[in-house]
Amino acid sequence: MNSMLLLLVMGIAAGCxxxxxxIGGGMIITxxxxxxxxxxxxYAIGASIISVIATSSGSTIAYLKDDMLNLRVxxxxxxxxxxxxxxxxxxxxxxxxxxxxxxxxxxxLYSTYNMIRKLMDKKGESIYTGDDxxxxxxxLASTYYDKAEQKQVDYSMKNVPGGFIMMWAAGLASGLLGxxxxxxxxxxxxxIMKMPLKPSSATSNLMMGVTAAASxxxxxxxxxxxxxxxxxxxxxxxxxxxxxxxxxxxxxxRIIRMIFIPIILYMGVQMVLKGFGVNF
Amino acid sequence: xxxxxxxxxxxxxxxRQVELVIGKILRxxxxxxxxxxxxxxxxxxxxxxxxxxxxxxxxxxxxxxGIAAGKSYAVIMLGIFLLIxxxxxxxxxSIYAFYKEHDNLYVIITTVVLIILIFAMLMGYRS
Numbered sequence: 001m002n003s004m005l006l007l008l009v010m011g012i013a014a015g016c017x018x019x020x021x022x023i024g025g026g027m028i029i030t031x032x033x034x035x036x037x038x039x040x041x042x043y044a045i046g047a048s049i050i051s052v053i054a055t056s057s058g059s060t061i062a063y064l065k066d067d068m069l070n071l072r073v074x075x076x077x078x079x080x081x082x083x084x085x086x087x088x089x090x091x092x093x094x095x096x097x098x099x100x101x102x103x104x105x106x107x108x109l110y111s112t113y114n115m116i117r118k119l120m121d122k123k124g125e126s127i128y129t130g131d132d133x134x135x136x137x138x139x140l141a142s143t144y145y146d147k148a149e150q151k152q153v154d155y156s157m158k159n160v161p162g163g164f165i166m167m168w169a170a171g172l173a174s175g176l177l178g179x180x181x182x183x184x185x186x187x188x189x190x191x192i193m194k195m196p197l198k199p200s201s202a203t204s205n206l207m208m209g210v211t212a213a214a215s216x217x218x219x220x221x222x223x224x225x226x227x228x229x230x231x232x233x234x235x236x237x238x239x240x241x242x243x244x245x246x247x248x249x250x251x252x253x254r255i256i257r258m259i260f261i262p263i264i265l266y267m268g269v270q271m272v273l274k275g276f277g278v279n280f
Numbered sequence: 281x282x283x284x285x286x287x288x289x290x291x292x293x294x295x296r297q298v299e300l301v302i303g304k305i306l307r308x309x310x311x312x313x314x315x316x317x318x319x320x321x322x323x324x325x326x327x328x329x330x331x332x333x334x335x336x337x338x339x340x341x342x343x344x345x346g347i348a349a350g351k352s353y354a355v356i357m358l359g360i361f362l363l364i365x366x367x368x369x370x371x372x373x374s375i376y377a378f379y380k381e382h383d384n385l386y387v388i389i390t391t392v393v394l395i396i397l398i399f400a401m402l403m404g405y406r407s
Binding site: 053054056057061064071075076082083085089138139142143210212213214215216218226228231235238 | 292295296298299300302303306307309310314317318320321324330335336338339352353356357359360361363364365366367368370371374383385386389390392393396397399400401403404405
């Protein structure tokens with residue numbers, strides 16, 4: 001009873017944070033389950049992939065209702081992510097995972113630096129509204145209502161090929177290393193494609209469930225998903241994600257960025273160290 | 281003659297309707313899976329356990345046999361599997377929604393996503 005209650009509470013916290021930032025929360029859930037609860041890593045990863053799906057599906061309900069996410073961007077970029085994930089799964093063992101951890105770890109550290117620069121920008125969160133041939137052709141420009149700033153924000157984006165390649169790499173990383181790719185998705189949209197942070201996070205939330213569904217199938221049928229762990233956790237995460245998706249909308253983009261930065265810094269350091277054989 | 285801006289606006293209005301439909305169907309899927317998981321958890325406490333002396337079921341035949349025998353772990357596993365299907369549901373409904381919107385480009389794009397996803401899930405099932 002106690003451990004189920006603990007899982008429920010942890011799920012609520014992880015789902016809430018994940019929905020706000022557009023990340024799965026695996027890098028929080030996995031260490032807590034293995035280190036604090038002494039769970040085998042296999043079951044911890046299984047439980048965390050279920051949390052990714054629960055975060056995604058729970059928050060997407062709210063983000064669709066409030067017109068926060070960009071469905072076209074999601075579906076277009078999902079092609080890149082899912083292909084990347086399949087290639088990753090097929091190529092496991094071909095590349096040295098050390099090299100990949102260090103590579104993606106340093107990329108996250110570099111993104112941390114970029115995000116801090118954006119945060120320090122005196123002009124505040126700039127919205128890109130320029131014209132772009134590919135954006136027009138794919139009809140990607142959209143609009144959202146910012147509850148924190150109480151205004152309608154029309155936005156466009158650029159560098160779609162760059163975002164597409166980044167999404168492919170994110171999928172590849174998740175297939176090869178078994179890590180979630182939410183943070184990479186947000187970075188691809190926010191930093192590379194210059195989408196505003198809020199729709200980037202909401203769109204990443206929608207996408208990460210689709211990407212995770214394939215790996216969740218693998219874990220489900222190979223017995224990595226324990227009902228007594230994943231069940232209560234999923235319920236908690238769903239509740240948390242519904243709450244988080246509402247909280248996110250009243251937060252100022254700047255505040256969301258301030259929460260995002262230490263998380264990707266932590267992930268980056270964690271991955272670089274893992275590459276060098278240090279686990280925590 | 282409609283200028284470019286009102287055109288974009290009515291286009292967004294259509295997208296809006298589509299999103300609301302997807303949202304509704306997704307909500308039904310998520311609530312269904314959550315209820316099944318919760319029924320399983322309640323059964324776990326009523327029965328005082330998962331119903332298995334060793335491990336838990338992971339193949340469909342075992343899961344359905346377990347549900348028929350009133351085993352809580354089997355019910356939770358079914359709920360979790362339904363949850364795994366919710367993103368697939370999202371993609372399927374999106375295809376229909378884009379079709380309704382006469383947006384052929386996105387019907388194709390989303391169908392490609394669905395095909396890749398099903399392929400990946402079958403790979404997962406067989407491995």
